[in-house]
Amino acid sequence: MKRSKLRYGMVGGDLNAFIGDVHRKGAAMNENVELVAGCFSRREEANQATGLHYGLDPERIYADFETMAAAEGARADGIDWVSICTPNNTHYQAAKAFLENDINVYCEKPLTFTAEEAMELKKLAEEKGLLFGLNYSHSGNVMVHEARALVRDGVIGEIINVNGEYFQEYLVDDIGNTDKEMLQLSSWRKDPAISGGSNCVGDIGSHIEHTVSYITGMELKRVCAMLDNYGQPLDLNANILVEFENGSHGVFCSSQVCVGHLNGLVVRIFGTKGAIEWVQETPNVLKLTLKGQPTQILNRGMGYIHPEVAAMERLPFGHPEGLYEAFANMYKAFTAAVLKKVNGEMLTEADLDFPNIEDGIRGVKFIAACLKSDREGSVWTEV
């Protein structure tokens, strides 16, 4: 009999972690998964508390992810996939461990510290025939998919210019702050050994890169990046000129010191026939303008939304969907593919329509190119 539910495990995301909770609730919204194993924290107490809170069999609450991967890989009722939502420095090793034990992986971004690691994971996943999803969560929003559909339809013509920004204000007091204890940036994010070479570009700039490439299908060719650390080990602000493979240009600006902005991912795509604009903080709408015509405010839930996009909608028009639903949509696509796989069904291209390891590799290359550009004097650098 075909299975209708998947078993999954989680690495990271104890009860105190903001993003782990969003992962679990997002995945739960699809009602097709069950959390059965985990290694939620290096701190054993938090790890146990989280596992017990979710009613896990105590033997499936693991002290480290290597043990977890091996044990779950060996069980007949082992997990079908794992969600990795640890700090950045463990993504590579954790993903590798689960892939080696034949477990599908869904991983937080950025995928790895280096493109080489990312490529290695890709190769491993291909050899094993495993699915690998990347949590570019904002791309889970319905109206991001609608934007992509409009671009694919040619509604805005050939893309000529892109303006992406992701502004937050919450680290403004870290500027020039020499009292390490008082920094707003979380301890792991401010530590290059854990966070990687970039903070701001890695954490939020990478979302601009992904959202733009997801909507447009365009890939970056080169960047000219100017990062500001303001006395901290890692960047808090970035202004980046970008050039895409197809010759179109634009800017990506990401910052955690821009007062007046909370979680301001804004993507504006300009084409020869029209333009679209999407703003993460008001995710249920999308602006579309055709040249010479009035700007249109498209709303999720309405009859004019592409049917394949409308199929993602969970609530009727005017009833706001938010971040949980974006995560849920990401997981819906990923878990539907895993379900087909465990049920021995053929996967079509449409089944694989979720951010994957290719997106992860592109993201890692983008971050690396920005860091290199900045280090060498904000010169043009190939991605």
Added chain:
Amino acid sequence: MKRSKLRYGMVGGDLNAFIGDVHRKGAAMNENVELVAGCFSRREEANQATGLHYGLDPERIYADFETMAAAEGARADGIDWVSICTPNNTHYQAAKAFLENDINVYCEKPLTFTAEEAMELKKLAEEKGLLFGLNYSHSGNVMVHEARALVRDGVIGEIINVNGEYFQEYLVDDIGNTDKEMLQLSSWRKDPAISGGSNCVGDIGSHIEHTVSYITGMELKRVCAMLDNYGQPLDLNANILVEFENGSHGVFCSSQVCVGHLNGLVVRIFGTKGAIEWVQETPNVLKLTLKGQPTQILNRGMGYIHPEVAAMERLPFGHPEGLYEAFANMYKAFTAAVLKKVNGEMLTEADLDFPNIEDGIRGVKFIAACLKSDREGSVWTEV
């Protein structure tokens, strides 16, 4: 040992019902309840399918709510509370049945068809010592609570004028439509026997009344209502002058034929020192203006939010919460109270801070007064 999870049942809300799904997912977000019983539909197939989908013991999938109430009331492991999300005409009887079987009730609005029925339920709940929550879901939004806290603090002074509106466009094609099969209004909502005497005021106008009274604590004294049926059995549009007990005035406008508006609940409260504005479609922000000062855009998640309100927040600043979270917040307060009750703890006033049967009664009276006013020529009518 104290219980940390509650068992609940549901009446209505089969897999095809929009609102039942929101109830279940909203309740699930708090991770303190388990769905164990239900009578999800009068259509047995849909009822069974829904119950089985949620893994219910088949004997706890009931064909009618009377049987369910009696059986669950008799079980040692019976449900602690029931969620009633059926069409309006069954609220009274269903609620009564569960109360009589000593089961706490959480009910969709409008509570009943008549104030007498509502009062009877109140009396019954009091006699039984049972909790009774009303699903005025929009009041579950964090920023509605922030608005209430600001009003209580006296930030906007004494309230002198109120402007509430709830505009939708989705029934505009029902105007003058004589082909009953082609009406956009759902079959039960257009049937007075099921929906009650009002469609538009009952369905959405009642949310204006509740949101205003929730934020301000003010009660309506009288209304002067002008309803438009446009050839249909029930109202599709309403313009209502209102007077509150404290002498302040205002208008409530609700409509399902106002093109350009999807689910546009907007509440503006004007006081002698300031004013607030909250818009359901962008629920994470709240406008506050102090007289003579710039309008301020308050955001959920920021440090200036009242601590007791901030305690409701599920996501950080700039990460949108939506309708599911509003439901989840409603259920969080209600189920926390039920948990205390089943654990034998004393309930304080703060524990009872959720829309309750008093709100339900007020809502029923408001709807009845609007209908009477309109029927008698749009004259002033006591609520």
Added chain:
Amino acid sequence: MKRSKLRYGMVGGDLNAFIGDVHRKGAAMNENVELVAGCFSRREEANQATGLHYGLDPERIYADFETMAAAEGARADGIDWVSICTPNNTHYQAAKAFLENDINVYCEKPLTFTAEEAMELKKLAEEKGLLFGLNYSHSGNVMVHEARALVRDGVIGEIINVNGEYFQEYLVDDIGNTDKEMLQLSSWRKDPAISGGSNCVGDIGSHIEHTVSYITGMELKRVCAMLDNYGQPLDLNANILVEFENGSHGVFCSSQVCVGHLNGLVVRIFGTKGAIEWVQETPNVLKLTLKGQPTQILNRGMGYIHPEVAAMERLPFGHPEGLYEAFANMYKAFTAAVLKKVNGEMLTEADLDFPNIEDGIRGVKFIAACLKSDREGSVWTEV
């Protein structure tokens, strides 16, 4: 030879008067008029200073409007028209004096205190064959004309509901204020003998009435008005149910005590096929929604504007026009008609497309009906 410039005079509007200055600058923008006579103030010093500032022949600076009307009427080079921008109580007598001396009149609103006076002026203007413009200045905005053109084209179908508001906050401190010297309301506006029976409805509510009737062509049948004086002689707040001759309904809300609003005239017209929304504080845009379609933001200056409306535009797209231009547009239409008249040309219907004495009469009746309705207990009252 045909004249290309008109001579005009002004009653009221000394150098300290806000609105007189807007009249003069608005009229001057069309470069077809010359101010040659005036009675700018009862205070002779201010009168003289104003006249001399504008280089008037001292003998054409008059101490009272009766003398001015007679003298200018008698001159061969007398004024072609007069702009009356005095407080309300003098409109009737001043307009009458100039009409009797065969001088065309452009008058501030409200036209008169009573409908009888208004009708008398109309009769007089007709007998004399004189033009009479009413300064419903907001209707001078280009996008109000675009709204009217869209309605006339049937783009939004048959109008079923109207929501008009005009909110200001500047009198909020007058609530309950018993120190007459400290009132924010200007001395003449708070004096019923000068201002007339209404302050808020007369000053700003009348703009709702006019803008709606101008855009839709609909006339009010009856109103149910609830006014609030908050301890002052005249109204500061009004909530009004309205019914139009064609059976459609709506509300008009005007207030000078609504904190958070500065000069917030907002008109929303709902039809069976679509809706429009215009906001005075952002006058260069107009929202248009066709049912089931995305809301469109129309901008002045674009190719899709009706050609006859676009002919009014003074600046290209995206360059804001404001209040002066609205006045200038009003004067452009009025003075073009006067020019044709003095040049002996036939006036077509299109030439008479400016707010006129009929609009003035309707406005007076609206104000009177609101006052009567409120006085009698906020009952329905014929307009």
Added chain:
Amino acid sequence: MKRSKLRYGMVGGDLNAFIGDVHRKGAAMNENVELVAGCFSRREEANQATGLHYGLDPERIYADFETMAAAEGARADGIDWVSICTPNNTHYQAAKAFLENDINVYCEKPLTFTAEEAMELKKLAEEKGLLFGLNYSHSGNVMVHEARALVRDGVIGEIINVNGEYFQEYLVDDIGNTDKEMLQLSSWRKDPAISGGSNCVGDIGSHIEHTVSYITGMELKRVCAMLDNYGQPLDLNANILVEFENGSHGVFCSSQVCVGHLNGLVVRIFGTKGAIEWVQETPNVLKLTLKGQPTQILNRGMGYIHPEVAAMERLPFGHPEGLYEAFANMYKAFTAAVLKKVNGEMLTEADLDFPNIEDGIRGVKFIAACLKSDREGSVWTEV
């Protein structure tokens, strides 16, 4: 006796020219100038028609600006100042001619083609003791002045990042268009010999540079500019990284091919304590956010505006001022200084608070640096 009115002449700006009309009407709003001479067009018919329309003495309608400068300089009643609003290539020669004839100059931007020419004009003006205003018209907006006052007060702290954009869509059809006759760009703007080396950066990008420097007082150190010509002789799109002398960074993006934007100058200034945002299309408001606090929407006309800024206001709160008023404000400051000068009064620093030749020089250098940067491969280039 002191003069209260100035005589002025105009070079360029015939009746068909959009911007000439705005200059005249803007200047006229201050009621302290009279147009008495002009050389409005090289086409004699248009020149004459314009002069006669404004009632000029026919002998003061000149066929060329050299003659005009010499003749007016020689007259006892010659013009006090000249407004130069010709295409870019004549600014230098025209300005020089009037300066040489002791006539104060108010000139359109960009000032000249080269920094050398600009410096020469500066030297000449200084030698002659003449005033030289530059028409960076957007800086005439009241709320731009309020922004500057807030920055000067230190309200937003030390500036760390700047994001400026100026987006228009009207040239999108020029992309790749090889039919020269069908280009949307006006004939003079598309001709490098008339327009100068840049179209987009020169026409609108220069407004970003000026508005930012005007508000912040910061000067650019270097730029890294990527321009797009899309097959045309001059740029239509520009993405520019900028570094200021004080070490802060940012981006300037200007484009005439960004669909969905009409005249979208948006300036966002981010400091260590707060941020401001001003949008040209809604010029009467200004966003101000203090870190950790709600965003505030400041409105022109309110009591919290700096008194010296409020002195510029022409209309009360909520009554929109637009482009004409921005021009009028520019001219008000310039002509007040010229009046003092012709009346032999001492000019204080406050009297010289209008965009001047220094601003013009900075603008020319900015444009030149962007062109050089782009030409050399979008490398960092000193301004």
